[in-house]
Amino acid sequence: MGERSIIPTRIAKAWADLPLTRKGLVVVIVPLVILIGSLLTLYRASYIEARAEDDVRRAFAIQRDIYQVHALLAEAASGVRGYLLTGEERFLDPYEKADRDLPATLGRLDVAIEDRGVREAYEVFLTQADRKRAGLDDLLERARTQRSEAGLSDATRALLAANKDVLDDLRRQIDVIQELEGALLDARRERVERVRDQYLLQTAVSAVIGALGSLAAVVLFSTGIVRRVHQLEENAERLQRGAPLAAFPPATDEIGTLATKLDRASALLRAREQDLRESEERFRLVVEEVRDYGIFVLTPEGKVATWNTGAQRIKGWQADEIIGEHFSIFYPEETRAFLPAHMLARATEQGSAEDEGWRVRKDGTRFWANVIITALRDEDGVLRGFAKVTRDITERKQSEEALEEAREQAIAANLAKSEFLSRTSHELRTPMSAILGFTQVLELDSEELPESHKRAVTQISKAARHLLSLINDLLDISSIEAGGSDVALEATPLDEVLSEAHGLSAPIVKTAGLNFTLTPLGRGQTVLCDRRRTVQVILNLVTNAAKYNVDGSFISLSATEEDGRAVISVSDDGPGIAQADLPRLFTPFDRLGRDRRKGAEGSGLGLALSKRLVESMDGTISVETEEGEGATFSFTLPLAEEPQPTTVREGVADELSS
Amino acid sequence: MSSPADFVTTEEITKRRILAIDDEEANLLLLETLLQREGYTDIHFLDDPMKAMDQFIDLEPDLVLLDLMMPDMDGYQLLESFRRHTSPEVFLPVLVLTADTTVQARRRALSLGAKDLVVKPFDVIEVGLRIANLLETQILYERLRS
Numbered sequence: 069m070g071e072r073s074i075i076p077t078r079i080a081k082a083w084a085d086l087p088l089t090r091k092g093l094v095v096v097i098v099p100l101v102i103l104i105g106s107l108l109t110l111y112r113a114s115y116i117e118a119r120a121e122d123d124v125r126r127a128f129a130i131q132r133d134i135y136q137v138h139a140l141l142a143e144a145a146s147g148v149r150g151y152l153l154t155g156e157e158r159f160l161d162p163y164e165k166a167d168r169d170l171p172a173t174l175g176r177l178d179v180a181i182e183d184r185g186v187r188e189a190y191e192v193f194l195t196q197a198d199r200k201r202a203g204l205d206d207l208l209e210r211a212r213t214q215r216s217e218a219g220l221s222d223a224t225r226a227l228l229a230a231n232k233d234v235l236d237d238l239r240r241q242i243d244v245i246q247e248l249e250g251a252l253l254d255a256r257r258e259r260v261e262r263v264r265d266q267y268l269l270q271t272a273v274s275a276v277i278g279a280l281g282s283l284a285a286v287v288l289f290s291t292g293i294v295r296r297v298h299q300l301e302e303n304a305e306r307l308q309r310g311a312p313l314a315a316f317p318p319a320t321d322e323i324g325t326l327a328t329k330l331d332r333a334s335a336l337l338r339a340r341e342q343d344l345r346e347s348e349e350r351f352r353l354v355v356e357e358v359r360d361y362g363i364f365v366l367t368p369e370g371k372v373a374t375w376n377t378g379a380q381r382i383k384g385w386q387a388d389e390i391i392g393e394h395f396s397i398f399y400p401e402e403t404r405a406f407l408p409a410h411m412l413a414r415a416t417e418q419g420s421a422e423d424e425g426w427r428v429r430k431d432g433t434r435f436w437a438n439v440i441i442t443a444l445r446d447e448d449g450v451l452r453g454f455a456k457v458t459r460d461i462t463e464r465k466q467s468e469e470a471l472e473e474a475r476e477q478a479i480a481a482n483l484a485k486s487e488f489l490s491r492t493s494h495e496l497r498t499p500m501s502a503i504l505g506f507t508q509v510l511e512l513d514s515e516e517l518p519e520s521h522k523r524a525v526t527q528i529s530k531a532a533r534h535l536l537s538l539i540n541d542l543l544d545i546s547s548i549e550a551g552g553s554d555v556a557l558e559a560t561p562l563d564e565v566l567s568e569a570h571g572l573s574a575p576i577v578k579t580a581g582l583n584f585t586l587t588p589l590g591r592g593q594t595v596l597c598d599r600r601r602t603v604q605v606i607l608n609l610v611t612n613a614a615k616y617n618v619d620g621s622f623i624s625l626s627a628t629e630e631d632g633r634a635v636i637s638v639s640d641d642g643p644g645i646a647q648a649d650l651p652r653l654f655t656p657f658d659r660l661g662r663d664r665r666k667g668a669e670g671s672g673l674g675l676a677l678s679k680r681l682v683e684s685m686d687g688t689i690s691v692e693t694e695e696g697e698g699a700t701f702s703f704t705l706p707l708a709e710e711p712q713p714t715t716v717r718e719g720v721a722d723e724l725s726s
Numbered sequence: 727m728s729s730p731a732d733f734v735t736t737e738e739i740t741k742r743r744i745l746a747i748d749d750e751e752a753n754l755l756l757l758e759t760l761l762q763r764e765g766y767t768d769i770h771f772l773d774d775p776m777k778a779m780d781q782f783i784d785l786e787p788d789l790v791l792l793d794l795m796m797p798d799m800d801g802y803q804l805l806e807s808f809r810r811h812t813s814p815e816v817f818l819p820v821l822v823l824t825a826d827t828t829v830q831a832r833r834r835a836l837s838l839g840a841k842d843l844v845v846k847p848f849d850v851i852e853v854g855l856r857i858a859n860l861l862e863t864q865i866l867y868e869r870l871r872s
Contacts, residue, residue, distance in 0.1 A: 273774055494795045497825035501846035502752035508850045509759050536847060543827070 083292055084319035091321070092293045095285045102414045106274030113267030120260035121584065122335040126180050127253040133177045134193070138242050140166035140173070141200050143413075145235055148204050149228070163204065186248045193241040203231040238317045248282060288508045296323045303327065307334050311342065315584035323709045362458035364446070368451050370395050370412055382437075382460045384430030387531045395456065398427045400434060400535070415454055424465075428457070436465035489547050541673035545656065547565055548680040555598045555684045559708035562634050563588040563628055564617040569606035570625055573614075577623050580614040582640075587626035595634045595705040602705070605689075607680050608674040609701045617642030620698060633687075633704040640697040653691060680714040736765070739861045743768040745787035747778050747804065749796040750822070753846075757823075764854045772859040775799040779807055789861055794824040794835060807819060817867040819860035823848065 085095070142164035150159030174194070179188050196212045210224050249431045296316075300323060313334045314328040318489050355363050355376050362379030364372060375387035382388075383398060390397075394607040396408035403425065414421035420442040427437040438459045507529045514522050546553075570586045577584040595602075604626065613623045620641035630636045645653065682689045682703045693699035735851060745768055748755045754771045760788065761769045772781050775796045782790070794801035812818045821834045825846040830845055842856055 070827055332742055486828075490831070491795075494825040497827070497846050498750055498753065498795075501823075501825060501848065502750065502756055505753075505756040505849035505850055506759070509756070510851070512763075540827075636766070 070411075080291070081317075081319070083288065084296075084317060084324065085321060086292070088322050090292065091288070095289045098285050098288070099278065099281040102274075102277050103525055106278055109270045109274055110267070113263065114137055114559065116263045117260060117267060119265050120256055123255060123256040126182075126261065127174075127249055127256060130177060130180050130186070131249050133173050133180070134242055134245055135195060137170065137177070137193075138238060140170055141197060141204075141238065142235065144204055145200070145231060148207050148211070152207065152224070152228070155211070160208075163208070166201075168196075182288065183248070183252055186245060186252065187246045189241065189248055195236065196234060196241050197237045200231065200234045203227070203234050207350055208229060293317050293323070296327075300327055300330065303330055303334075307337065310337070312338075330428045330721075360459065362456075362460075364456055366395055366412075366441075366454040366456055368453055370408060370454075374454060374655070379458065382435070382458060383427075383572065384427075389430075395641075397456075400426050400428050411439070411441050412454065415443045416451060419443055422459070435460045436462040443473050486547075489543060492546075493539075493543050496543075498537075500532065500536050500539065503528070504536065505715055507532055538673065541677050545673060545677050545680060548677075548684055555601055557596050557598060557682070557685060559594040560591055560597055560602070561634075562705070563590065565595075565599055565602050566606070566625060566627055566636070567604045567612070568599075573607050573610040576611055577614050580617065581618065582614060582617060583622035584610075585622065585624040585626075587624065589627040589629060589634060593629065593634065594708040596708045597687075597705045601685065604680045605703060606638065608678045609703075612674055612701075613640040613699070616640075617698075621641055627704075629707070632707055635702050635704050637700050637702040639698060640701040644693040644695045644697050644699050645693050650691065650693075654689070727780075734862045734865045736858075738865055740765040741789040741856055742765060742766070742850060742861050742864075743770070743785060744789045744791065744857070745770045745772065745781060745785055745820050746791040747772045747775060747781075748791075748793040748803075749773055749775065750793070753793065756850075761856055761857075764858070775801075775804060779811070782808060783811060787817060787855065788819075788864060790818070790820045791857070792820055792822050792825055792840070794822055802838055804826075805835065809839045815871065817864050819864055821853075821856060821860060823853070831846050860870060 083091070112394075140162075144166035146545075147162035148157045151157070151163075174197075177190065181190050207224070207227050210227060227452075295320075297316065299316060303316065307330060308315050313331060316324075316331065318328070320323060358376060359381055360378055361376075362382045363375045363376045364379050366374050371392055372390050375385075375390055380386060394408075396404050399407055407425075411421050411423060420440060422441075425437065425438045425439075426434045427439070428434055437679055438461050440457045442455045442457075444455055446452050507525060510517065510525045512531060514525060517525065555639045566586060566588050570584070574584055598642045610623060610625065617623065617640040620643075622641060624637075626635070626637050626639070654675050656673050679689050687704045689701065689703040691699060691701050731820060744759075744761060746754055746769070748754050748757070748771075751773055752774055757825050758845065759768065770787065772778060772787055776798055778799070792804060801822065801824070805822075806808055808818065808820060819841040820839060822840040822843040822848055824831060824835070824843065827845050841860055844853055844856060
């Protein structure tokens with residue numbers, strides 16, 4: 069934060085927004101530029117210094133050459149003078165040397181002199197030097213010519229004096245030049261000093277700037293990357309701990325983006341944690357408040373870890389009394405040693421284990437419990453404990469036991485009833501056996517009997533048969549009502565049942581002088597029925613029709629299919645039945661008084677028995693009739709779900725035909 | 727001796743010894759009438775089932791007519807006893823005559839060794855024919871074994 073107060077906010081923001089690659093570039097380039105700048109400055113300073121030193125050297129060279137010119141001329145002058153005085157040629161050597169060397173020295177000077185003031189003085193010097201040389205030449209000429217005349221002429225003396233003046237002028241001019249050049253030299257020396265100072269200053273400034281640049285780079289790096297990465301790291305740690313994240317200055321660079329994402333993740337995580345906490349809280353409340361189920365958690369070793377209201381209610385222990393106890397405490401002594409361990413082993417192996425049995429409460433009383441133990445595993449499949457759900461089903465157990473007892477009693481009662489029916493059947497039929505047997509014997513030997521006895525025997529036989537059929541029907545009805553009827557339901561081809569019943573009842577219909585038609589269902593449908601009983605019902609209906617259809621001409625037996633059920637109908641065109649009589653039609657022993665009127669035989673139990681038989685086969689029986697219009701008795705049977713395969717039916721047919 | 731291929735004559739059949747056991751005197755009388763009509767001569771009747779085994783062992787009957795529902799000892803017990811006292815090679819026809827019409831009774835009797843079963847009241851002629859058939863089978867069986 070310290071840096072932020074130093075650096076203006078807007079720039080800081082722009083810097084923070086800069087992508088990391090650019091930031092890196094800036095951090096590298098800033099010191100680099102400063103370094104290059106410093107180098108350039110150094111180079112320039114040394115160049116200027118070299119130039120200044122050159123100038124100084126040149127000034128010295130100019131001074132030396134000027135002196136040399138003066139020396140050459142002076143020596144040449146004294147040589148000429150010597151020659152003048154002596155006439156010896158060897159005095160002319162300096163003159164010749166000056167004549168020889170002067171042009172080169174003057175040429176160097178011409179090149180070296182740059183300063184205008186100096187050049188002006190030099191131009192004067194040059195003319196004076198020329199004059200001097202010309203004066204010397206004149207003098208020498210004169211000396212050669214005067215040698216013959218001997219001695220020095222006045223003209224010569226004047227010339228000498230003039231030459232001496234020229235040399236003096238020259239000397240003075242040299243002083244002027246020297247003075248100028250000296251000033252120039254001083255100026256240049258001063259400049260060199262200045263340049264050197266400047267160079268030192270620049271170096272110091274460069275060093276300072278370089279240091280500052282590096283510092284700036286470090287600061288930039290720190291503010292732009294390192295510090296923010298640290299903040300980010302800290303936030304990541306906070307996220308890990310689940311603590312709220314510290315505020316992070318928003319920026320659009322990579323770190324800023326990452327921080328924003330971290331922020332969002334944190335918000336999402338917090339929202340989820342909140343949801344989870346709420347959900348856990350709800351769940352905990354639900355589990356704790358459930359009263360009908362004991363729901364609690366066991367440690368992997370089987371110790372109670374949690375407790376709920378239901379468990380407290382069912383088992384009697386308070387949470388603080390039971391938590392930490394081994395759950396075998398809930399088992400009665402006889403199973404405590406093995407059952408708890410066995411249940412845990414089974415739950416561990418199979419995921420869950422269910423059991424019903426006696427458990428004990430805190431006060432020692434027992435209850436019949438349904439227990440489900442479920443193994444709790446974490447994501448890696450490591451066993452973390454068990455969830456145990458216990459229900460007190462003592463009441464259910466008791467009612468089941470009561471039910472079982474009642475069922476056993478019912479079975480016993482039923483057996484007793486069957487036994488009674490069997491005995492009754494025996495008791496009633498045994499005397500009938502003697503009566504009918506002897507009657508038959510008498511009938512067989514009826515030739516030997518007088519006519520009146522023959523009629524009596526016929527009457528006995530008829531009455532006895534009636535009585536027998538009455539007994540049979542009565543026993544059938546009783547046995548059905550006792551639930552002990554031997555109705556065996558199996559998928560049976562309906563048309564086979566129809567044709568069997570048709571074949572058996574055809575003689576009765578024929579005896580009654582009626583037509584008998586059969587309309588089968590025709591597609592091999594099977595019905596769920598007891599074949600023998602179904603035939604019995606059809607026989608009953610056909611026999612009834614034959615019995616009462618005294619005016620009509622036919623009886624028809626037919627079958628149709630309706631709503632998944634087969635409907636078997638027996639119709640006649642007889643007198644029909646009065647509407648008022650219909651309600652009593654299926655009541656035992658109620659023959660509507662017609663037997664007496666028409667003299668028809670029957671027990672009066674046929675329809676009642678048929679109704680019970682049909683109902684025991686899950687069917688219904690009904691009648692449609694109008695007086696004078698005939699009657700149709702219909703009963704239904706459930707169609708079997710799968711029609712019998714054709715091959716089997718053919719097999720049956722083969723067996724029958726062979 | 728007759729060969730197995732020969733017809734079994736009526737005389738051979740009616741010579742056979744028959745023991746009828748029923749606690750009802752009327753029924754025994756009816757059976758007697760029936761058997762006499764058919765021409766049987768060696769016929770024995772017993773109305774006390776407790777004496778049945780003694781009689782059975784003494785008489786060694788060829789055929790037994792047996793009622794199922796009797797006091798003290800019922801027909802089922804007698805069927806088991808007969809089987810125990812009869813060697814496996816011997817074909818002993820027992821015709822059960824019962825007023826018990828239940829399927830269970832029929833199945834139990836037949837499974838205990840009854841060779842045939844007729845429900846009371848019965849057709850006199852039918853019972854006569856069944857007795858004759860059983861005896862004929864017995865005679866043919868004996869011929870095959872000898």
